[in-house]
Amino acid sequence: MIVPSVGGNADAHGRLVRVDAGTSEWGRGVQGSERSVVTIGVFDGVHRGHRRVAERAVAVARERGLRAVAVVFERPDEAVRPGARPQVLTGPRRRAELLTGLGFDEVDVVPFGAGPPGAGPGEFAQSVLAERLRAAVVVVGERFTFGGQDASGDVEILRTLGDKYDFEVETVPHLDDVSATSIRERLVTGDVEAAARQLGRPHRVEGVVVRGYQRGRQLGFPTANVETPQHTAIPADGVYAGWLECVPVANLPALYEGERWPAAISVGTNPTFEGVPRTVEAYALDRDDLELYGVHVAVEFAARLRGNTRFDSIEALIDQIHADVEATRRLTS
Template sequence: MDIFRLTPDPSGNIAWPTLSTTKKSVVTVGAFDGLHRGHRRVIARTVERAKELNAYSVVIMFDPRPAFVHAYAKAHAGMDVPANVHDPDAITAVDARLRMLSAMHVDYVLIVRYTLAFSEKSFRFFLGQLVGKVGMRLLVLGEDARMGAKLEGDIKKIQDLAAATGVFELEVITDDDGKVRVPAQFKPIAPEEPGEPGDPLAGLNKDERRSWSKKNNAREVRSVSSTNVRYLLSQGRVRDANAILGHPHGVEGTVTHGEERGRTIGFPTANLEEPIEGYLPVDGVYAGWLIDLGPADDYERDQQELSGKPNPEEQQPLASVTVSDTPIVSHRFSSSAIDSRLAPESPFRWPAAISIGTKPTYSEQTGRNERVLEAYALTDDWIDLYGHRVRVEFEGFLRPQIKFDTTEELVDELKHNVEQTRDMLSK
């Protein structure tokens, strides 16, 4: 899989790469945050049709998320998102998405840095560029896809454009998974009771559902959607979120030194430093997995080499072209080394009891109330992961954060959580 990282110039124009002068492309477009089952249906069809047409399969992926860019601009007097600003609502880091796309045998991924100037380009101009520069013969989209300035380009208008020009075709992948209602402005709400929380609408009659929707200012969204995944994780409903994703939700980061209190009570944890890549579920204790991806410096160097991250001192691109001072940089991506660590039987993967929160038992005496993620690997020996890049995957919610009166009570509860984790993961 080859990757191009593309940055629009100040006017929003992109120097699109010419993938081939003779071979056409089958293209799909989106942020693909989370790469949930709906995304993968669209991408799998893109790959399938490309093979049928002897064409390249091309995924155009926006980063940062368009919604984040526009929200940031609204809060910062119309500014674009600076390169070092973290998006806490992104479900999945770009690196993780690239690993999944590689496993789906996509030929090319074009990562477009989404900017306000780029967002002002019409969908007609955008699609014309894809036809003329990327060789798009077929465009594959989900049925609710929209693109271009003010999201004017819906499926009907794109279909009309394809029919009028005759230079590309549109294939629409329909969604049969239904819709759900989600609060318009939901906030993380920690469950009050142990165990995986259920659907608050389950068992309600029509009037009760209407009352709930009104109280929460709920809106209808697709069941299989990034918005619904975000909502479920914000309520601690990990299993429901994982069912939509089609894989365990995970976050990634570098292990740093914490207070090291866990080691003194027999539960040494791996603490992740900020920023953590991926959407953090609501505060609580979870069962899941801790995966060592290797020393963070080695990981970053490898990703720079494999996925085209800018670092001119340490890497040479496969291809580099400059148009209007806007560089095109292409790299060939291979995630085999990381894939082996992520594999189910990998020696670098351990069951883990995971805590997200502010450590209420000790926050009064320490005066520290920052939100932290720490994972206790269920192994016989302590594992030194300081300075390592790790992935933490969530399988289920165990309990809310609790303030214990004594350390002994906390230790007893942690032992119980460890047994719960073993039991849940064994199933």
């Protein structure tokens, strides 16, 4: 699937952005004898630590007049390796968008298993880094591992292979207080502010707005019921202040493209109403005129307001929603 910022395979600046890229597509923007500066990783969250690596790769590319290429590997699917896929902080389209925004000329998001079958470190360095990407420099974090399902290659092995296949290796120090695992742990407890400090921006989830029970509309607070992809890292149940944004995605309605509203967000099962599955719902403050069904949206979490509570009456629930809306207004103004 190709998801450029503007139609075709390139965005308005000539950058290539590909999701679900097959092996034959990697480095397609590297022409003839041209070489590249490459960074490789999962980059889930594209957090502050990832950005240090990415920004250094782009800087080296600019210094040397080479193309900057990011190869982003997806985690194995749950069906392929049960239990191996953690909750996803950023989907492939968003990951490519964030990395492109850092200045890469090409971003290839590669599904699990799309690389050379069973490629160990040596084969990966030769067939991917040297031959396909024509790497002059490979920039990675100091804890980088690669090569096959057991990831048996480390930075020192990569340096040795670089000597053999004519590419340099530069490492970027690890940020001790930042990791995708730590961010997921913060989200499990609902601490979206701590997660944002590690990400360098608010955590967001994306999905398509679908029809729900429409109870929010009946209460005077119509919500967008967001159907998120499987394995999305959703914060703990509760009520949050944040934002609702319409995100343009191919083959989906482009209503309200790029618009962003402060939003009161509910995550959970709505305990006042029994038998409701877990949902993510966002009420755009002061907007009861939005028609968002079928639209791809992003929900960003700024702060947790409270946990979920079962109310004894609808009136008590409405009073609390009014208080949540005013708290959201203060926090997002």
